[in-house]
Amino acid sequence: MGNSVGLIDRLKENLGGKKTRGVALAILFAVVALLPLFANNYIEEVMTNTFFYIVLALGLNIVIGYAGLVDLGYAAFFAVGAYTTGIFMKMGLDFWFTIPISIVFCIIAGIIIGGPTLRLRSDYLAIVTLGFGEITRIVARNLKITGGASGLVGIERPTIFGHKLYQITDFYYTFFILVILAIIIAMRLHNSRLGRAWQYIREDEDAAEAMGIDPVKTKLYAYMIGAAFGGVAGAFFAVKMTAISPETFAFTQSAMILLAVILGGMGKIPGAILGAVFLVFFPEIFREIGQTRMLVFGILLVIIMVFRPQGLWPQRKS
Amino acid sequence: MHVMSLFYIVIQQLVNGLILGSFYSLVALGYSMVYGIIKLLNFAHGDIYMVGAFVGFGALGIFGSILGVGWLGITVALLISMFLVGLLGMLVHRIAYQPLLNKRAPRMSLLITAVGVSFTLFNGVMVMTNGEYKAFSTSLGYEGISLGPVNITYTQIIMVVSTAILMLVLYWFINRTMYGKAMRAIALDQDACRLMGINVTKTISLTFFVGSALAAAAGVMAGVYYGSIHFYMGFIIGLKAFTAAVIGGIGSIPGAMLGGLILGLLETAGTQLPFVGSAWKDVFTFGILILLLVSKPTGILGKSEIERM
Numbered sequence: 001m002g003n004s005v006g007l008i009d010r011l012k013e014n015l016g017g018k019k020t021r022g023v024a025l026a027i028l029f030a031v032v033a034l035l036p037l038f039a040n041n042y043i044e045e046v047m048t049n050t051f052f053y054i055v056l057a058l059g060l061n062i063v064i065g066y067a068g069l070v071d072l073g074y075a076a077f078f079a080v081g082a083y084t085t086g087i088f089m090k091m092g093l094d095f096w097f098t099i100p101i102s103i104v105f106c107i108i109a110g111i112i113i114g115g116p117t118l119r120l121r122s123d124y125l126a127i128v129t130l131g132f133g134e135i136t137r138i139v140a141r142n143l144k145i146t147g148g149a150s151g152l153v154g155i156e157r158p159t160i161f162g163h164k165l166y167q168i169t170d171f172y173y174t175f176f177i178l179v180i181l182a183i184i185i186a187m188r189l190h191n192s193r194l195g196r197a198w199q200y201i202r203e204d205e206d207a208a209e210a211m212g213i214d215p216v217k218t219k220l221y222a223y224m225i226g227a228a229f230g231g232v233a234g235a236f237f238a239v240k241m242t243a244i245s246p247e248t249f250a251f252t253q254s255a256m257i258l259l260a261v262i263l264g265g266m267g268k269i270p271g272a273i274l275g276a277v278f279l280v281f282f283p284e285i286f287r288e289i290g291q292t293r294m295l296v297f298g299i300l301l302v303i304i305m306v307f308r309p310q311g312l313w314p315q316r317k318s
Numbered sequence: 319m320h321v322m323s324l325f326y327i328v329i330q331q332l333v334n335g336l337i338l339g340s341f342y343s344l345v346a347l348g349y350s351m352v353y354g355i356i357k358l359l360n361f362a363h364g365d366i367y368m369v370g371a372f373v374g375f376g377a378l379g380i381f382g383s384i385l386g387v388g389w390l391g392i393t394v395a396l397l398i399s400m401f402l403v404g405l406l407g408m409l410v411h412r413i414a415y416q417p418l419l420n421k422r423a424p425r426m427s428l429l430i431t432a433v434g435v436s437f438t439l440f441n442g443v444m445v446m447t448n449g450e451y452k453a454f455s456t457s458l459g460y461e462g463i464s465l466g467p468v469n470i471t472y473t474q475i476i477m478v479v480s481t482a483i484l485m486l487v488l489y490w491f492i493n494r495t496m497y498g499k500a501m502r503a504i505a506l507d508q509d510a511c512r513l514m515g516i517n518v519t520k521t522i523s524l525t526f527f528v529g530s531a532l533a534a535a536a537g538v539m540a541g542v543y544y545g546s547i548h549f550y551m552g553f554i555i556g557l558k559a560f561t562a563a564v565i566g567g568i569g570s571i572p573g574a575m576l577g578g579l580i581l582g583l584l585e586t587a588g589t590q591l592p593f594v595g596s597a598w599k600d601v602f603t604f605g606i607l608i609l610l611l612v613s614k615p616t617g618i619l620g621k622s623e624i625e626r627m
Contacts, residue, residue, distance in 0.1 A: 131604035295441035301434030
């Protein structure tokens with residue numbers, strides 16, 4: 001593993017210049033944008049799935065990476081988004097109007113879970129978020145409005161400018177745009193006043209408080225924004241799948257997103273993207289290992305934490 | 319008459335709650351001990367309990383044919399499981415946690431490592447058992463003491479008594495032996511202990527052994543009591559036991575015992591409430607946890623501490 005990391009480091013040194021990086025990004029962008037012209041449905045499906053996890057990983061990255069808060073129940077926000085959209089669309093509302101509602105509901109969920117618990121120790125937070133994730137799943141399974149254990153089925157496909165999104169290529173581009181938006185927002189947040197406040201709190205909460213930053217409020221913002229990311233991703237997930245069930249949002253889901261963030265390197269946007277790509281590609285490439293996949297993930301998580309806690313993406317030299 | 323039947327229901331539920339509480343207490347002890355000594359929320363502890371149940375199942379399968387599947391066979395299986403799973407706990411500590419402790423890594427890294435360990439154990443058992451339920455077949459009957467319509471089986475009595483014995487042994491171990499003293503000292507000040515010549519790493523390892531062995535005991539007993547085991551059984555009980563540890567005051571040994579019993583009783587009472595029912599009982603428990611964390615995060619017997627970030 002050390003070897004491959006060294007390789008990435010060297011590669012990055014060679015790519016070091018701003019210009020080369022710009023060119024590389026442009027090429028990457030062009031390849032991804034033009035991919036549906038060459039690729040078959042399977043590849044498009046995998047890529048769409050990757051985009052989806054990138055959005056989730058970027059959202060969780062705000063909570064974990066930027067603000068340094070543990071969240072083991074991130075799938076709950078994704079569930080709230082998906083169910084909100086699903087339920088309101090069943091009531092006849094247009095998809096595009098359900099998105100802001102989903103965001104609002106997710107932010108409320110973020111406040112409910114974050115408000116009382118963000119004052120607590122970080123490890124208490126871990127268990128509360130985990131409990132919250134489970135509660136959300138159980139509630140979805142027991143309520144009538146969420147369709148019980150079988151979930152919601154037959155969610156309508158959305159239309160945009162009279163064009164109905166139903167082919168995989170449609171969703172490929174929809175999610176691609178979503179990823180670009182998410183990256184821009186994540187980057188802007190990172191460099192904003194709020195982003196700096198998060199980093200300050202993560203490094204030294206007492207000092208940050210002494211400098212006039214309200215830690216609880218600032219942390220709550222991280223929760224709310226992270227939740228909103230999950231909500232948007234969930235809304236699009238609902239219309240892409242047309243069916244959602246409580247088991248989609250089990251702890252495994254939260255753990256996968258967490259793994260993507262940690263694998264790539266907490267707090268880093270390229271890291272979160274790399275982690276999400278790995279997360280989706282790995283089981284696709286190693287299809288035959290099937291069930292053992294999650295076992296490998298578990299071992300991997302331990303190995304990363306023990307040997308390379310900063311993640312796969314190289315540390316910025318300062 | 320109506321009052322009497324209500325009384326019987328209460329007694330019956332009290333017994334059920336006590337049994338459930340015993341399991342919670344045993345698992346909560348491991349959480350609390352590890353937390354007390356290295357401030358790690360050992361996320362994998364619920365899975366250790368689950369592995370304990372499976373090791374006990376395997377041991378009963380092997381020794382059951384010689385010793386029978388009655389109390390003798392079960393006791394042997396229980397002891398084997400406690401020993402092996404205790405070793406597993408030590409192994410996990412050595413491989414996954416100690417390297418991070420040596421580096422003085424942030425607590426978040428430790429926590430995430432624990433999630434990784436949990437995933438590994440959980441999925442490891444799932445792969446090995448193909449995710450099937452295993453029937454824990456024993457020859458224990460339903461004979462017991464009858465108080466009117468209330469029936470308390472000998473199995474239930476033995477479960478509660480064994481839990482009490484394990485706890486008393488633990489209490490003696492922590493408070494009366496040198497190792498226990500070392501554990502308590504490390505919880506107060508690791509660096510000072512090192513200067514005094516206490517082998518800190520070994521003592522932490524021992525804590526993992528004891529905590530894991532207790533969880534394994536709970537796992538085997540739960541397997542015997544409920545009759546079937548499953549790879550998923552550790553997840554929820556891990557959460558519940560953590561809740562129990564927090565109720566009692568995390569880091570406190572008597573707190574974990576008390577917290578487990580309180581949670582067991584609360585939960586059984588909760589399922590009797592008309593608006594809770596069994597479908598909502600986990601929500602009820604987590605609701606208690608969140609309420610408690612907000613109102614009294616130090617728990618009943620915990621000491622308040624100021625956290626330095």
